[in-house]
Amino acid sequence: MTTAAIITLLIVALAIILFVTEVVSIDVVAISLMVILMLTGVVTVAEGLSGFSNPATITVAFMFILSGALLKTGALQYVTHRLTRIFIINHRLGILLMMVLVASISAFVNNTPVVAVFIPVVIQIANASKINPAKLLIPLSFASIMGGMCTLLGTSTNLLVNGIALREGVEAIGIFEMSGLALILLFVGILYMVFIGYRLLPSREPESDLKVKFGLRDYLTDIEIMPGSKLVGIKILESSLVRQLQMDILEIARNGTRFTLPPGDFVLQAGDILKTRCSAEKMMALKDQARIITNPDMKIGDHDLGEGNSTLVEMVITSNAAIEGQTLREADFRRRFRAAPLAIRHREEVLRENLYDVVLRSGDVILAEVKSHFVHALKLMENEQDAPFAIISQQELTDFDRRGFWTTISLVIAMVILAAMGWVDITAAAIAAVILLVFIGNITMKEAYEAVNWKIVFVLAGVLSLGIAMKNSGLDLMIANLLTNNLGTFGPVFILSGIYFATSLLTEVMSNNATAALMAPIGITIATTLGISPTPFLIAIMFAASASFMTPIGYQTNTMVYSAGQYKFTDFIKVGFLLNLLFWIISSFLIPLFFPF
Incomplete structure (x- = not known):
């Protein structure tokens, strides 16, 4: 074993330990590994930094912006009310429709922001239909994961594996190439959650605020x-x-x-x-x-x-405020603060008069609706020495922007069609779609910057250097030879199943993107060694790296619902173990049928 291979092996081991223990943020780990590989000479500076210019990294960043533009339209509010009605009538039907909806969106919009937007929506539905939110949040995360597996655009993992394949000279994977098999897995996964997983989800009462x-x-x-x-x-x-x-x-x-x-x-x-x-x-x-x-x-x-578009603001009347002792009418509240009072919490007494006739006292809290563009002015008033109030919370309310929604969704559909037909590269199409959205005013550049999950972008850029290091050091060839020499007699299907199993276990304890970056070069090298197509191995790695159901740390959407649902670590194991097992068995048999060696 060469010195470079030993260094790479030690760095990979260090990476796994850091990803599992989470003593350092995952993006810091990824960038640190990249720096160490460059300093030790295993990769050149150009190779180490190439992750930032990789099409996968760029595409993921711009897909976040497209996701942000779509979610900004407030389209999800349109379905929340209808879903609530269904949940009240039939819980199981509600879960089925919710998972189908979330999976459908996640197939074309990055699933991380989708789950971020849906968490408060699902909690609201749960409270309205008297269901424990813990019964709905894991299905939400799992639906987004399974939906993201259905297209190349659905998750950063798919784009990362495709980017590694292109770098290694392997034919690109089409946008819908994995859709047929992924839809079968999605169908099985939703049925499992509705009829089996739902029973395994916790029913304990959450701790109340x-x-x-x-x-x-x-x-x-x-x-x-x-x-x-x-x-x-x-x-x-x-x-x-x-x-x-x-x-x-x-x-x-x-x-x-x-x-x-x-x-x-x-x-x-x-x-x-x-x-x-x-x-x-x-x-x-x-x-x-x-x-x-x-x-x-x-x-x-x-x-x-x-x-119109506005924000709910809770304003507490400060001591010695000029409006103390006045009614809202006397304070000219609506014109002066551009705010419409919705409610007042006035000590513990029950108010019997109209809001504008309530005499304000220090400590009273006014719940008001303010036009979104005027909130900044209110915050400036709050910072003045004789501030009339202090803002203790605000919750943005977004109207359903029909024009913005149809414009954005039309551009996304056009981007997908052009890329699927091979007329335009997917990266170029994503950038073009974002630029058009900025030009027509659907999203500002400030909003575009804020929409990008820079943590994931830096993780992608950093972990790509691991694959290059494995190739440069020959470590990928050593691992591939070890696997083919010991398992080659059982045939490529057995090796593929082993690759899926190893990837699945690894992604449960470390980043799905890091796992994909680690396993993809090994899969390609194994296929080259056996003289067969690398596509089945890449598809197996895509699915296994995404299908993380057994732990809350294997996939970012699981981590997001972990605290929101007040789950225990064992809740994921109880619900996810059998689902992981089903996906492994189905994929092992069907991947070779859909993608011949």
């Missing part, structure tokens, strides 16, 4: 039912306010008559003013529902719930 548990962030507000509203003629207990948002209706005012603590069979009518108690989160959910209706069917005070 103390602020929520003790109602410290509850507000009292008036909601008026507008003519033509879907709530007209509906009993309180059957209304979305109670069934989905679990709001407490304390009083209803109708034609001068007040009904205190109305019973559940009380029928709502147009013009009713409901005094409700709810949290800021439920208020945001209420506004999200209202925004998917063309004509607002509810209003808070004199404020329609369906008005």
